[in-house]
Amino acid sequence: MGVEVSVEGLTKSFGVQKIWQDVTLTLPSGEVSALLGPSGTGKSVFLKSLIGLLRPEHGKIFIDGTDILQCSSRELYEIRKLFGVLFQDGALFGSMNLYDNVAFPLREHTKKSESDIRKIVMEKLELTGLIGAEDKLPGEISGGMRKRAGLARALVLDPEIILVDEPDSGLDPVRTTYISQTLIDINAEIDATILIVSHNINLARTVPDNIGMLFRRQLVMFGPREVLLTSDEPVVKQFLNGTMIGPIGMSEEKDEAQMAHEQALVDAGHHAGGVDDVEGIVPQMKATPGTPVRQAVGRRQERVRQIMHTLPHSAQVAIQESLDSTDPGNRQVPAYAGGPDHEGTGYQQQPGQQQGYNQQGYNQQGYDQQGYDQQGYDQQGYDNTGYDDTGYSDQGHGPSQGRGQ
Numbered sequence: 420m421g422v423e424v425s426v427e428g429l430t431k432s433f434g435v436q437k438i439w440q441d442v443t444l445t446l447p448s449g450e451v452s453a454l455l456g457p458s459g460t461g462k463s464v465f466l467k468s469l470i471g472l473l474r475p476e477h478g479k480i481f482i483d484g485t486d487i488l489q490c491s492s493r494e495l496y497e498i499r500k501l502f503g504v505l506f507q508d509g510a511l512f513g514s515m516n517l518y519d520n521v522a523f524p525l526r527e528h529t530k531k532s533e534s535d536i537r538k539i540v541m542e543k544l545e546l547t548g549l550i551g552a553e554d555k556l557p558g559e560i561s562g563g564m565r566k567r568a569g570l571a572r573a574l575v576l577d578p579e580i581i582l583v584d585e586p587d588s589g590l591d592p593v594r595t596t597y598i599s600q601t602l603i604d605i606n607a608e609i610d611a612t613i614l615i616v617s618h619n620i621n622l623a624r625t626v627p628d629n630i631g632m633l634f635r636r637q638l639v640m641f642g643p644r645e646v647l648l649t650s651d652e653p654v655v656k657q658f659l660n661g662t663m664i665g666p667i668g669m670s671e672e673k674d675e676a677q678m679a680h681e682q683a684l685v686d687a688g689h690h691a692g693g694v695d696d697v698e699g700i701v702p703q704m705k706a707t708p709g710t711p712v713r714q715a716v717g718r719r720q721e722r723v724r725q726i727m728h729t730l731p732h733s734a735q736v737a738i739q740e741s742l743d744s745t746d747p748g749n750r751q752v753p754a755y756a757g758g759p760d761h762e763g764t765g766y767q768q769q770p771g772q773q774q775g776y777n778q779q780g781y782n783q784q785g786y787d788q789q790g791y792d793q794q795g796y797d798q799q800g801y802d803n804t805g806y807d808d809t810g811y812s813d814q815g816h817g818p819s820q821g822r823g824q
C-alpha cells in the first residue's frame with residue numbers, strides 16, 4: 420500500500436512573499452486526496468515541496484516516517500523514487516516519441532532489459548489509453564494525450580505516492596473525467612497514495628477521498644470529502660460551489676463593501692454563478708467494473724464514522740445518508756444522539772482525543788489558532804482589518820505578526 424505523507428507546520432516564502440504558513444495535514448496512505456485553492460495560492464509550490472524540489476523554511480515533511488527536510492541528500496534521492504509526478508504541463512521531452520518518454524525513468528533509474536522495459540511501457544500506455552500513439556512526438560498529439568503520456572511516465576516505477584498537478588488544465592470536461600477515472604482505477608489497482616492539485620470543482624466533488632483547501636496563505640481545512648462537502652466554512656462552501664458570493668474575490672482581498680454589493684445584486688435577482696443547486700455529498704466516482712474494490716473508500720468511511728459526533732447536526736444527517744448509500748455492507752452505526760453544541764466554536768473535539776483527531780487528517784486546528792475561526796469570521800465579517808491582525812495582509816510581509824494572540 421502507498422505510504423503516508425505527513426506535513427507539520429510547513430511554511431514557505433520566496434523572499435518577502437509568504438506563500439503559505441503553518442500547513443499541517445496528513446495524506447492518508449492509499450487514499451486519493453485533492454488540494455484545492457484559487458490560482459496563485461501555492462498549490463504547485465506545495466506539490467514541489469513534497470518531493471524536495473522546493474525547500475520550505477519551517478516545518479516537517481514526513482514521507483514514510485522520514486523528514487525530507489532533515490534527511491541526507493542520499494536519503495532524499497531514495498525517497499524520491501517512491502514518487503510518480505505529473506507536472507502541470509506534462510513535462511515531456513519534445514524530441515522523444517511517447518514510447519521513449521514513458522521509458523525514460525526506467526532507463527534512467529533501473530537496470531531493466533529493453534524487453535522488460537517494453538512490457539512495462541506498453542502496460543502503462545494501455546492503462547492511459549495511448550496504445551497506437553507510441554511513435555508520436557509530444558508536439559503531434561492533443562493536450563489530453565500529453566497529460567495521459569505524462570501520467571503513464573509517472574507510473575512506470577510503480578510509485579507509492581502519485582502527485583498530479585492540475586490534471587484538468589487545458590482539458591475539456593469529458594477528457595478530464597477520463598483522466599479522473601484513470602486515477603481512481605490506478606488507486607484501486609495499486610492502492611497508491613495520490614494527491615491531486617486542482618481548482619476544478621467537479622473533480623473536487625467527485626474524485627478525492629480527502630479534500631484540502633488553501634486560501635490566503637492558510638490551509639483552511641483538510642479532511643474526508645464527507646466533511647468538506649457538508650461544511651459551512653465560508654471559503655470552502657464558496658469554492659466548492661464556484662459562486663461569487665463569499666470571501667473569495669477576483670483579487671486576493673475582498674472587502675466588506677464589495678461583499679455587500681455582490682449580495683445586493685444577487686438579492687435583486689442576479690445569478691452569482693456556480694452550481695449551488697447541487698450542494699451536499701454528491702456520489703464519488705467508482706473504480707471501473709473489473710478493477711479491484713477500492714480499499715480507500717472503506718478506510719475513509721471508517722475515519723468519518725469516528726469523527727461524526729464532532730460535526731454539526733445537519734452535516735451528520737447528510738453524512739449518515741451518504742454512508743448508508745455507499746457502504747455496500749451497510750453496517751450499523753450509532754444514530755446521532757444530540758452531541759455537543761457546535762455553534763460558534765466550529766468542530767470541537769472530545770477531550771483526550773486530540774491526537775487521534777489529527778491523525779485522522781481532519782485538520783482545522785491551524786486555522787483556529789490563527790484567530791481565523793468560525794466565530795471571529797462571522798462576527799467581524801471579512802474586513803481587511805481582521806486579516807491584517809492575523810497576518811493575512813499583503814502589506815504585512817514580515818513573519819506572521821499578530822499570531823499566537
Ligand SMILES: Nc1ncnc2c1ncn2[C@@H]1O[C@H](COP(=O)(O)OP(=O)(O)O)[C@@H](O)[C@H]1O
Pocket residue numbers: 433438456457458459460461462463464465
Ligand atoms: N520558484 C519560484 N520563485 C519565486 N516565486 C515563485 C516560485 N514558484 C512559485 N512562485 C510564486 O508562488 C506563488 C504561488 O504559485 P503556485 O504554487 O504556482 O500557485 P498555484 O499552483 O496555486 O496556482 C505565486 O505567486 C508564484 O509567483
Ligand SMILES: [Mg+2]
Pocket residue numbers: 462463464507584585
Ligand atoms: Mg499551479
